[in-house]
Amino acid sequence: MKISGSYTLPVAPERAFQILQDPAILAQAMPGCESLEKIGPDEYRMKMKVLLAALSGQFEGKVRIADQAPPTSFRLIVEGSGRIGFLKGDGLLKLLPRYTDYTGPGAEARTSTEVSTLVSYEGDAQVGGTMAAVGQRLIDGTAKMMIKKFFDKLAGLARNLTW
């Protein structure tokens, strides 16, 4: 399954790059995330709960960050499995500065001259097991929804953080 899309974060690319790799922030932003701990350089162990229509289950897996080119791009490799199946994903995130008006969450607190970041992502995801057999029709929509929730939360967190 191909996944792609973009989202504007209300911070400059340098900051966005940091946030997107900060386990404490990510753990808060990822829907269903129960824990995210660093186990090595650019490698994290993750526990999350996934809800897919009638299916729900805990996933345990690893998140790895590779090919880092701050502040413009990095690669995210996710692997997880649980009782409802497994998922594997590999995606490239690109960060571009945006100088146009920002209208997302937190827009009211910003001025139009501030720099925001357009995060565009593109990747492949593979799901297996019960999730694939039963939830195939829903995976696409669920993935999109989860990504949107993630960025919405992240944008909110980014706005509220004081640096």
Next chain:
Amino acid sequence: MATTTTKVETFVGKRIRRREDPRLITGTATYVEDIQMPGMHYAVILRSPHAAARIRSIDTKKAESAPGVVCVLLGKETKGVGAVPCGVAMPDLRVPQHTILATDRVYFVGHPVAVVVARDGYLARDAADLIEVDYEVLPAVADPEKALAKGAPAVHPQWPDNIAFTYHQDGGNVDKAFAEADVVVKQRIVSQRLVPMAMETRGVVAEWRNADRQLNLYTSTQIPHLVRTIVAGMLGLEENRTRVIAPEVGGGFGSKLNVYAEEALMGYVSMKIQKPVKWIESRRENFTCTIHGRGHVDFYEIAAKRDGTILGIKLKLIQDVGAYHQLLTPLIPQLSVLMMPGIYNTQNIRADIVGVFTNCVPTDAYRGAGRPEATHGIERMVDMLAAELKMDPAEIRFKNFVAKDKFPYATATGLTYDSGDYAAPLKKALDLVGYAKLRQEQADLRKQGKYMGIGISTYGEICAIGPSPATPAGGWESATVKIEPSGKVTILTGACPHGQGEETTFAQIAADELGVALDDIVVLRGDTAVVQYGIGTFGSRATAVGGTALYYALQDLKAKIKKFGAMLLESEDVTLAGGQVVDNKTGKSKPFQEIAGATYRALKLPPNTEPGLMATRFWEPPNFTFPFGAHIVVTDIDGETGQIRIRRYVAVDDCGNILNPLIVDGQIHGGVAQGLGQALWEQAVYDDNGQLVTGELTDYALPRAHLMPWIESHHTCTPSPVNPLGVKGVGEAGTIGCSPAVVNSVVDALSPLGVRHIDMPLTPEKIWKLLATKNRDVGSRGATK
């Protein structure tokens, strides 16, 4: 003395309601799931989520310490259990070792990896989630054509080409036929993977009785005796101390014509824990680990003269095997080859089969088993040939039918068709549907830009399977008839039914032969400790083979009854009729029931005659039987949405003599439902990674009652000379005749757009896309996209 009533009423040929139905429709039948035993434990099987992976390690600690769990078993423990067998022998057949639990590698999604046994089914299920399996995921291949390509992942590393078997058959002179042909039509035709979907999933209860060294195995199967022989062998048990019971079986359609890993596995578990254990397959498991049907990619070529005479047929057949051979996997495409000439008079055929391993659940017999695929192929090809030659599809069929004076007819594939009058059902179906008028209507509708199609299929099939040399485990069938001292009759049939109504039809046969009431007859089946060895119910064989064994056992008993009757009447010239033995000279008679009592009381015996009334017959059929028929389907297609509406469904089937028209109609209806399922909706889809993405009934489009058309079921009757009942078999006819009639109809409807073939299933999406593109190509109507 006996109070049994004697009747002169006959039953064969009448619409007798099924005697098994009251318990089925009141929910009082006993299926495997209904069996409860003291101390019973429950097993849940952990299955692979990957289509191909190496197992690095399995950690069962958490699961073992979970509440209620008795044990967790892995493949390394069950290594001593024999492999799941392939029952087919053929040269160069590659048979991968099919252990009952995966050991170091998994080969398909659903592959059993571990079994958790607990005192409660839910606790077992929860504990299964606690097993941690470390998989090294390997590349998988799920498409048979891709599996044949160079560089494809090897399903079994020892066979990098993924070829499971090849098979070649040549009849006549194909090269000459094609050289002399005016026209050759070629087409790739797919017969997609299907999920058999018995309403009752599989299930096993195993009860090991240690003191007796006896295993009782309750399993939802079509073949209890074969399961006993094979499972006893796998577990190293004695056959006479292994008892297999198939209680009520809620459908099989071929999917329970098999021996599965779980049957031996539960036996093993029960022996290990010394308690009865139950495993019931969930519907999701059923999707991924009970065999699938079909899975063909066929490349057909048909050669003909300009006048429509078929000269020869070539077929290259790719059979998607799956990861393993189940019991009959390699046999199924061979049945397709046997059937490939259809009912047409051509003596030149060539077939090449290649069976291909894929990282999918194995394919095996599913309603029709090989014959629907072949019939779909030949019936599509004949229609394409007719279109090419601008002939009417009915006319080209009449021209090529084997003539009715040519029987017995030897086919180029080595069969001998027993009897037939192939033109009769087609003529009848054309009359019933009003063919000429419909063609006129079609022409008018076309002028209005509307799509209406008329599809014909004239099928033949191979039933009453079959002579033992042609079947992997013996093709005979057995019957015992016991007449009790009271004159009540018990029939034990080896042809264990799973919904075919043998408790009714077999009672009808016996009632007429003995002249007793149906209520005086009980039909027992499905318990190897009760019933003599038998083969089972599949391949439309139960009545034609099992019914014939019953018929001959009844003849033995009738002879004995007459002997006793003659003795009691002090006559030498008696007849048995209407439940009475009558002295032909004096007209004096003795009721059958009184004679039955006398055979057991044995105060006096006829010379060289033993007491009692019981007879067993094992009947070996000298040939298959070959039913046939014509199905005509009229469809209307919505040009805007691609929806297909079946306006008429006319089925004229010739299955020889009909014992019970109600049951025959039921078989036709059920068969057509499954044929329509394949033609219009059903498809088991694996993605490129070998994940089954149609793993639930929300994604797998099984026909529902409201989708069924009204089936106009009619018959012609050409009795079979192969058995004394003159029956041929009808269990699969509906399925076999259906799918090509539907596709021919839809292709006919869309032929003005230049459509010449569409692969099943004919989903509205597929038809809509075709309409959109073709309309644009043809430019005759505004394209919607």
